Amino acid sequence: MAPPVAADRDLRLDLFRGLALWLIFVDHIPSNAVNWLTIRNFGFSDAAEIFVFISGYTAAFVYLRTLRQHGPIVAGARILKRAWQVYVAHIFLLVIFMAQIAYVMSSFQNPLYAEEMNAFDFMQEPGITLLQALLLKFKPVYMDILPMYVVLLIGLAFILWPLDRYPHLVLGASVLLYLLTWRFGWNLPSYPSGHWFFNPLAWQLLFVFAAWCALGDENRLGWILRSNALLGLAVAFLVLSFATTLTWYVPGWTRFMPDAVARVIYPIDKTSLHLLRFVHFLALALVTVRLVPRDWAGLRRPIFRPAILCGQHSLEIFCVGVFLSFTGHTILVEVSPRLWMQVLVSVAGIAIMVAIASVMQWYKGIEKRRPGPRSPSPGLAGGEA
Amino acid sequence: MTRRLMLLALPAVASMMLLAADLARAKEICDTPEQFTQVEGRLARVAIMAAEKKIDILVEGTGSSALSGPDGEKIAYPARLQAALAKHLPGVTVTVRSDVRPRRTAVDMAKTLEALPAEALPGLVIWQTGTVEAIRQTDPTEFRDVLDRTVGKLRGRGIDVLLVNMQYSPRTDALISEGPYAEAMQWVAQQRDVPLFDRLGVMRHWSQSGTFDFSGSGRSQLAERVHDCIGRLLAFIIIENAGLVTKKPRASN
Numbered sequence: 001m002a003p004p005v006a007a008d009r010d011l012r013l014d015l016f017r018g019l020a021l022w023l024i025f026v027d028h029i030p031s032n033a034v035n036w037l038t039i040r041n042f043g044f045s046d047a048a049e050i051f052v053f054i055s056g057y058t059a060a061f062v063y064l065r066t067l068r069q070h071g072p073i074v075a076g077a078r079i080l081k082r083a084w085q086v087y088v089a090h091i092f093l094l095v096i097f098m099a100q101i102a103y104v105m106s107s108f109q110n111p112l113y114a115e116e117m118n119a120f121d122f123m124q125e126p127g128i129t130l131l132q133a134l135l136l137k138f139k140p141v142y143m144d145i146l147p148m149y150v151v152l153l154i155g156l157a158f159i160l161w162p163l164d165r166y167p168h169l170v171l172g173a174s175v176l177l178y179l180l181t182w183r184f185g186w187n188l189p190s191y192p193s194g195h196w197f198f199n200p201l202a203w204q205l206l207f208v209f210a211a212w213c214a215l216g217d218e219n220r221l222g223w224i225l226r227s228n229a230l231l232g233l234a235v236a237f238l239v240l241s242f243a244t245t246l247t248w249y250v251p252g253w254t255r256f257m258p259d260a261v262a263r264v265i266y267p268i269d270k271t272s273l274h275l276l277r278f279v280h281f282l283a284l285a286l287v288t289v290r291l292v293p294r295d296w297a298g299l300r301r302p303i304f305r306p307a308i309l310c311g312q313h314s315l316e317i318f319c320v321g322v323f324l325s326f327t328g329h330t331i332l333v334e335v336s337p338r339l340w341m342q343v344l345v346s347v348a349g350i351a352i353m354v355a356i357a358s359v360m361q362w363y364k365g366i367e368k369r370r371p372g373p374r375s376p377s378p379g380l381a382g383g384e385a
Numbered sequence: 386m387t388r389r390l391m392l393l394a395l396p397a398v399a400s401m402m403l404l405a406a407d408l409a410r411a412k413e414i415c416d417t418p419e420q421f422t423q424v425e426g427r428l429a430r431v432a433i434m435a436a437e438k439k440i441d442i443l444v445e446g447t448g449s450s451a452l453s454g455p456d457g458e459k460i461a462y463p464a465r466l467q468a469a470l471a472k473h474l475p476g477v478t479v480t481v482r483s484d485v486r487p488r489r490t491a492v493d494m495a496k497t498l499e500a501l502p503a504e505a506l507p508g509l510v511i512w513q514t515g516t517v518e519a520i521r522q523t524d525p526t527e528f529r530d531v532l533d534r535t536v537g538k539l540r541g542r543g544i545d546v547l548l549v550n551m552q553y554s555p556r557t558d559a560l561i562s563e564g565p566y567a568e569a570m571q572w573v574a575q576q577r578d579v580p581l582f583d584r585l586g587v588m589r590h591w592s593q594s595g596t597f598d599f600s601g602s603g604r605s606q607l608a609e610r611v612h613d614c615i616g617r618l619l620a621f622i623i624i625e626n627a628g629l630v631t632k633k634p635r636a637s638n
Contacts, residue, residue, distance in 0.1 A: 030558035031589055053594025101560065108556050112599070112608040115487060119520045119560040141522070141562040194522040234394065248568075252577055254425075266572055267526060267565075326559060333555045333600045337592050 011299040011308055012292055017054040018311030023047035025321035025353065027327045028142045032337055034346040043241040044268050044280035047252055049143060052203060053281065055149065056210030063066055063160055072161035079160065082088050083153035089319050092145040094133050097140050100326050122192065139190065143322065148198040152207045166277035167212055174208035177201060182272060202272040234283035241280050320356050324349040361371040414621060415614035416596045421587045422621055426580030429534040430545040431627035434508045440470065440479045445494050446513030448487040449552045460609045466614025474625060490517050491528055495535040510539055511619065513549035515566040527536050529569035536577045548574050553588035555600050580626050582619055
């Protein structure tokens with residue numbers, strides 16, 4: 001019999017997922033100066049990696065309990081139910097998006113932008129566009145992460161049991177799929193053209209790796225987490241990648257990047273999770289885990305409460321964030337694009353996300369108090385998957 | 386006596402100060418910071434053409450390199466560029482031709498450029514691209530590669546290239562993600578040592594500094610003024626990067 005799964009919640013997961021949700025919100029407001037402060041400008045990886053890793057980790061952690069209590073069929077069925085919820089959330093956001101686009105189109109006649117108007121072409125045939133959206137082939141900009149999450153969850157439903165039985169074998173298969181994806185340029189098709197912005201065949205590596213970490217006991221990663229040599233390497237890598245990003249943003253510093261290196265590493269592709277992004281995330285995670293131990297008392301301080309709350313209701317808050325970034329963008333366009341407004345919109349958006357997370361938490365409280373059988377939602381046991 | 390001297394000197398000092406202010410302003414066209422006008426990339430062929438008193442430029446681009454309407458051709462940036470260059474290079478015949486057709490990708494335009502017959506070859510190609518790719522969300526790596534290859538071929542034939550990236554369009558910002566394509570163009574410009582006019586960055590700067598309000602609708606005046614600024618900025622970059630000595634374009638009007 002496998003050892004029982006630890007029952008207490010790792011608040012670090014909630015905290016960093018909450019922070020990632022804030023960063024994704026800020027990054028998704030186009031032309032927002034505040035997103036200069038987000039981590040994508042300080043290294044290769046960004047909030048997407050944090051979100052995918054923590055989602056994979058928590059999903060595996062939560063459904064492992066189901067797997068051990070009720071077997072692979074029930075665990076798989078519950079994961080698929082979760083995938084369905086994410087899918088429905090995505091379609092809901094898409095409807096809001098279409099409504100906003102219809103509004104923008106109706107008020108947009110500017111000779112300067114005759115060419116950019118082509119971006120609205122998909123509204124000429126709303127029927128086909130909707131059908132393609134339901135098939136997850138049509139995905140507006142900035143709405144790519146949930147479709148990938150749906151695919152990753154469906155995959156998890158089938159690999160959770162093998163991953164628990166033969167963890168290294170499954171992780172090896174995941175690495176192989178990643179390598180083959182790079183070698184042959186595999187990706188899923190999009191409508192009307194192109195491919196998925198977040199290639200699930202590549203990003204699965206991070207998700208499966210996260211699940212692999214979650215399913216293992218302390219010993220699986222213990223020596224890595226304790227090694228000072230690896231910590232030193234991780235810090236060095238983070239410094240190096242920060243220096244690299246400086247050559248992108250500081251005019252004139254480009255010349256410090258040797259051509260030979262540039263030819264090898266560029267472009268640092270997000271679509272297929274470039275190896276440097278993956279390694280950068282691992283380094284970041286390693287340093288973070290060392291800096292913030294699981295039992296650190298500070299995690300319970302009020303200052304971290306807002307981010308933790310958001311992280312505990314990640315799907316809802318993610319959707320709220322996408323909606324707020326649409327709205328924030330509209331305010332910047334219609335009211336004022338100035339810097340103070342960008343700051344105001346960003347801060348107000350995060351405040352709204354926290355407020356809604358608090359309401360969700362309150363709902364959770366009254367649901368618990370309700371007499372009668374509790375719903376078997378996975379969200380209650382170990383937090384959201 | 387000293388008092389009278391001072392009185393006499395005042396206008397001179399004042400006019401000198403005005404002149405200095407004017408020179409400082411002349412560095413900027415349409416409130417454009419230097420980071421957008423001081424770009425790297427050599428235009429050796431343009432220098433030769435200028436010495437031969439005949440500059441021949443081809444603008445290869447898509448919809449945003451043209452304006453519609455009866456006056457469209459006159460007020461779009463290729464014509465404004467020709468006017469600005471002619472003004473600053475007296476005695477030089479400047480011709481700016483346009484091959485502007487909508488909805489073309491860099492792949493389409495690369496074919497056109499490579500198929501140009503010898504007699505139609507310009508000395509400088511201003512290649513405006515990236516918008517169609519960003520709208521269709523095509524593969525940025527593919528975009529980068531075709532751009533890199535074609536710029537290399539043009540340079541190999543002794544033709545200078547100047548890249549122009551997308552427009553900043555606040556209302557469609559949430560529909561078009563230009564980032565990866567703009568980065569690809571930046572990369573090619575660096576690798577091939579050709580100048581890149583960061584139209585996206587300049588226009589975003591204008592929007593945020595309040596120079597232009599791009600979210601208004603139905604103002605043909607706006608399009609005309611923006612294209613005029615773009616034409617003058619391109620002229621400035623061409624003159625600077627070809628190392629042509631001239632008086633700087635003026636900031637007036």
